[in-house]
Amino acid sequence: MSDPKQAREAYWKKNRSLITTLLLIWAVVSFGLAILFPMTFNIGKLPAGFWWAQQGSMFVFVILIFVYAWRMDKIDREYDVHEEE
């Protein structure tokens, strides 16, 4: 990481691939499991599609944001672009 421009590009690439992964999960739990392919086996006593649509997707959304914030903390430090305290 001698060249600052290269380092920045590597940082941005890492950020983008993290975003892509998390948004993929976001799409699967909402549009995939709850809308396009609702399954009928039970989670607890609710049909799986219904549970993902009215409960599960929202839990995952919350987790995704915290995972992003936490991972970015590390990536920011790794590339030395974090904010001064």
Add this chain to the structure above:
Amino acid sequence: MDFTNTQLWTFAFVIITFGAYLWIGYSNRVRDTKGFYVAGQGVPPVFNGMATAADWMSAASFISMAGLISFMGYDGAVYLMGWTGGYVLLALLLAPYLRKFGQYTVPDFVGERYYSRLARVVAAICAVFVSLTYVTGQMRGVGVVFSRFLGVSITWGVIIGMAIVAFFAVVGGMKGITWTQVAQYAVLIVAFLIPAIAISAKLTGNPIPQLSFTFSDITQKLNQIQIDLGFAEYTAPFQSLSKLNVFCIAMALMVGTAGLPHVIVRFYTVPSVRAARYSAGWALLFIAILYTTAPALAAFARYNLINTLHGTPIEQARQLEWVQSWEKTGLLTLTDKNGDGKLEMSPDAALSEIKIDRDIIVLSTPEVAGLAPWVIALVAAGGLAAALSTAAGLLLVISSSFSHDVYAKLINPKASEEKKLLVGRVTIFFAVCVAGFFGIHPPGFVAEVVAFAFGLAAASFFPIILLGIFDKRTNRQGAIAGMVVGIVFTAAYIIGNRFFGMPAFLFGISAQGIGTVGMVLNLVVTLVVSRITPPPPEEIQEMVENVRVPRGAGTAQAH
């Protein structure tokens, strides 16, 4: 006048909570524009999360959403996922970068990134339009809560609400609004949870609604009852909306959420980029507490209502106190149509002897569950908190769009700090009056207008902010062309479909879901036009580079 016990409790709660809001607004009064527009950028992430949650959850989320779900069953999930999933987009794609950019408004970003006063003005007009349509419903909500619980007329209810909001918004600006919203979040979440926990414990023995919803057999029993009565199963998908519409509406609401100016602005108020990311997580956590409870409440209340009323002799039902009081409001109608003395519910509206307004689901739960009068009063205070907090956030956007983006940036850039602050205060006061006027005289098309607000935010703001950060090559020509195509297409489809009887010609996609198509059009047009016109100037590309890294957010603040 003589008051019932519940009304006395309601008066007490309203006076205590309103007093608290006024006191918080006054003790957070501001002296500069930075305090007025972005709360001095000093709000800690957890509290900004609470304020965002209160800002986001409106009278509709609090009062109507659970009822809506209870009538739509599975398909009600469009609102649940649509109004939460957008925060993931916001947290990953927009909020951290907009915080780094660090000015006061959404039009600020659009105007500077696309080096265009025209783009700024268009963005400011969109922001005002979207926020104004939204705030109207909030003011109405305040009036409705007042009239239902206290017997005050809707007009007076709206006027009282206006006076409260005007005070803490004019004096405290964004800072006053933020800390009031934190208090309002506490009031509304407690008010929502207590009845939900009570009905959950009563029906299933398990007080945690999310758990009892998943693990008790209430929903299975409800499915059986629905089938016996001739309805579809409660958990059967795509009964009230087609699969394509569920997809498009959920997407339009998510993208629209991420593009709504009053939501985005909340992330300008935190101290750093890092705080913006965490703050989005806290906001969604606080929202999800209500949003994962609502579907449980919806199923439980539906089960309980049908179970209590269906097959019951009408005279016996009328002896229940809550049946009496809700029949009086006209939200519950019982008629013995076939004269057999018993109430029967049916999917056929002409035969059904029980007619339930969807607002009853949340509002009547405490009485149905046999809770003390003070809980009912608390629900009223919660509904008011939800409406007032959302109204305040929207009013600030309306004010800043004019006083900052139009007045301070275009009309009189040399205005002194005091002058700018004064203009901000005057416009927010004016905005309160306009919102109050529409609250007292609501236009007859509020539902259409909300579809419009989300569709417009999805088709205009979201794509150009996203590309403004993630695609350096996007230039002024592309952004303007994309916005115009997105807005014109979406607006024409909604207006044509809702007001001029135009069929939903695009695969039957409804007005609520068309924003998804508008967004895609905007993205494609922006990308294509940007590629065939000259790249943006060097300094703009540098600005984009700079927005992408967190360091320096503290110093790169607004001028």
